[in-house]
Amino acid sequence: MLIGVLALQGGFQRHLVMLERIGVRTIEVRYAHQLEKCDALVLPGGESTTMTQLLLTENLWEPIHEFVQAHPVFGTCAGAILLSQNAHDTRVKPFGVLDVEADRNAYGRQVESFITILNLAEIGCDAYEAVFIRAPQLKLASNRVQVLGSENGRAVLLRQNNVLAATFHPELTQDPAIHRYFVESMVRKSLTITNKAQANV
Numbered sequence: 001m002l003i004g005v006l007a008l009q010g011g012f013q014r015h016l017v018m019l020e021r022i023g024v025r026t027i028e029v030r031y032a033h034q035l036e037k038c039d040a041l042v043l044p045g046g047e048s049t050t051m052t053q054l055l056l057t058e059n060l061w062e063p064i065h066e067f068v069q070a071h072p073v074f075g076t077c078a079g080a081i082l083l084s085q086n087a088h089d090t091r092v093k094p095f096g097v098l099d100v101e102a103d104r105n106a107y108g109r110q111v112e113s114f115i116t117i118l119n120l121a122e123i124g125c126d127a128y129e130a131v132f133i134r135a136p137q138l139k140l141a142s143n144r145v146q147v148l149g150s151e152n153g154r155a156v157l158l159r160q161n162n163v164l165a166a167t168f169h170p171e172l173t174q175d176p177a178i179h180r181y182f183v184e185s186m187v188r189k190s191l192t193i194t195n196k197a198q199a200n201v
Contacts, residue, residue: 001183001187001191003041004037005044006042006060007029008054008055010046011046011076011171015179022176024183031060035064035067038067040072040182040187042074042079043074043080043082044171045077045133045169046078048082048089051078052092056093064095068163072164073162074186075163077134079165080102080136081102082095083095083163084098084100085101087104088101092104097160098138098165099140099141099144100155101138103136115132120148120157120177122148122149123177125175130156130173131168132167133168138158157178159186162186
C-alpha cells in the first residue's frame with residue numbers, strides 16, 4: 001500500500017507523519033506521474049484558491065480529477081473544499097466528487113479557530129479532539145453523503161463512497177483514528193476488491 005499526499009502547499013508534512021505512524025508507506029505528490037504509484041491520495045489543508053492555482057499551473061488538476069474518480073481520497077479543510085461540487089468562489093476549481101456545497105471560512109478568521117471534542121462513534125471513536133482553523137462548512141446536496149461526525153449541528157466529517165472529507169485538521173492531533181479509518185475501511189478495502197477482480201480475470 002502506498003498513499004500519496006499532495007505536497008504543493010499547506011500542511012502536507014503532518015499527514016505524512018500521521019500515516020507513517022500507523023505503518024503506511026507514503027509519497028509526496030508533486031507531479032502527475034507519481035499518481036501512477038499511489039493506491040490513495042490525501043489532499044491537505046492550506047488555501048484552496050492557492051492550491052487551485054498551483055494544480056492548474058503544474059498540470060495536476062486533470063490527473064488528480066481522473067484519479068479521485070476511482071481511488072480513495074481524503075481531503076481536510078481546503079482539501080475538502082476541493083472535493084466539493086461547488087465552492088462558490090470562481091478562484092476555486094473543485095473536483096466535484098463529493099455531493100456538498102462548500103462555504104469557505106464559514107467558521108470565521110484564523111483568530112476564531114478552536115479545539116473541541118467530537119463524538120465519532122461511526123468510526124469507533126467517541127471522544128476525538130478536533131482542531132478547527134478557518135474551517136469551511138460543507139452543506140449536503142444529496143442523500144448519498146454519509147455524515148460521520150457533526151459539530152454544533154454542522155457536518156464536519158463526511159463520506160461518499162471512496163471520498164472522505166473533514167472540515168477540521170486531524171493531522172494536528174495525536175489521535176490517528178481518522179487516518180486509520182481511511183486506511184483500514186477505505187484504502188485496504190479498495191485494494192481487496194481490486195485484487196479479487198484481477199484474480200477473476
